[in-house]
Amino acid sequence: MVLGLAVAAVGFAAILGGATGFGAALLTTPLLLLVGLPVPEVVVVNLAATLVTRTGVLCRSHRHVDVRRVALLVAGSVPGAWLGAVTVGMIPPHVLKPAAGVLVALAGIRLAFIDGGRPKRPGPALIAVTGLTGGYLSTTTSLNGPPAAVLLARARVPPATFIADLAGYFVVTCALSLAILGVRGQIPLGVLWPALPMFLVAAVAGNLVGGQIARRLSGRAFRLTVVVLVVVSGLATALGS
Template sequence: MELIAIAVLCVAVASVIGGATGFGTSLIATPLMLMAGIGLAETVVVNLVVALVTRVGVTVQLRDHIDWRRVSILGLASAPGAWMGVQTVNLLPEEHLKPAAGVITVLCGLAMALPATRTARPPSAVATALTGAISGYFSTTTSLNGPPVVLLLGRARLPPLSFIADLAGYFVITSIVSLALLWSGTEIDLPALVPMIAACTVAGVVANQIGIGIARRLPTHVFRSGVIALVVLAGLLAIVTA
């Protein structure tokens, strides 16, 4: 029960940030949960389920703003990447994957700090598929599947609703694919994680709404700067404590 309570706290903190930014939940939750002593496999599964549940509603609500072709390419391309991630999980011991998750977190935080492009650059189908594959690999190994797609969509300079809608649609697809592959291709005992998953999902949904409320009150640049600093710090701590 104590471990479940810790996981709930980590997910709640991360979901507040995720609700305010449209992404970033896993970026914060992963290093926090690893530092708290929760296993990487459990962390990945919990993050994927929370992402799936919280983004289904967004996908339905903003379905008219989704570029289904782009989301389909991203989702389909994530499958081979996610499969390769499962093979990595089976081959490498967790003590090697944990610091890797920290390094990826730091790099994602630094990438988020890069200035946005001023001219729109719609991604090609090849670039979209490659991004989907990379993101799929990160999904099953560390659950950090958001940043590659965020960077891709950011370069396209989509309208806010389209950006959020495409990202949500992608998260739904890749989370389902990743969970199915982890269930069938690893020794992770998903039924045993049901209590933790259920508690974290409830916390994630509630905290996500709190984050949305906070975002409406804080200047965007202030909140974004704080999120980036927190992401980098969390990643560094995950590396040090791995």
């Protein structure tokens, strides 16, 4: 029962992620926590699903990648991911779960205002620090997307570059995060089979459906739906912990 609900949650979140280019983990994290999966398993599922789905996006949009910016983000994410893996065991689960919910809700609120303000071109230091923050969040909660998404949105990069840069960043950061967790023995073996293949199939299918929906719906209306769902799910996780 729990596994079925969890797979459905991953597929549902992947639909939104496929339509927006990011945000799947923002929904997957609180939904999987709500159905009863422990944080370490949620992190592995999110990282693996993001790696698989964003690899396809990167293959299709690699010509639009700003290589220098993505390289700086990744360079910052490596020490951040390692630091997260080292310190996550020091955070009690009853603290980490509501903290993840609050983080999701705050990210959703920030996404609601992501179009506001003047364009701000980030310097190398800010990009690296953003990568560091995302890397730390990657191995602790798998929520590595919001820092980079906000950075790119504030810079007002073209949509194609926005999606391509995030895809490049996600592919490398998620792969490195999984490798770090694996080396440190922090990947729960119970989630690898048969659950993980089921999660990945749901993520890929949901991502494809999301891509089709994106072509038919108003971007503004769909994004509003995403923001509302992200905030509500985050608050539900935080308050239900």
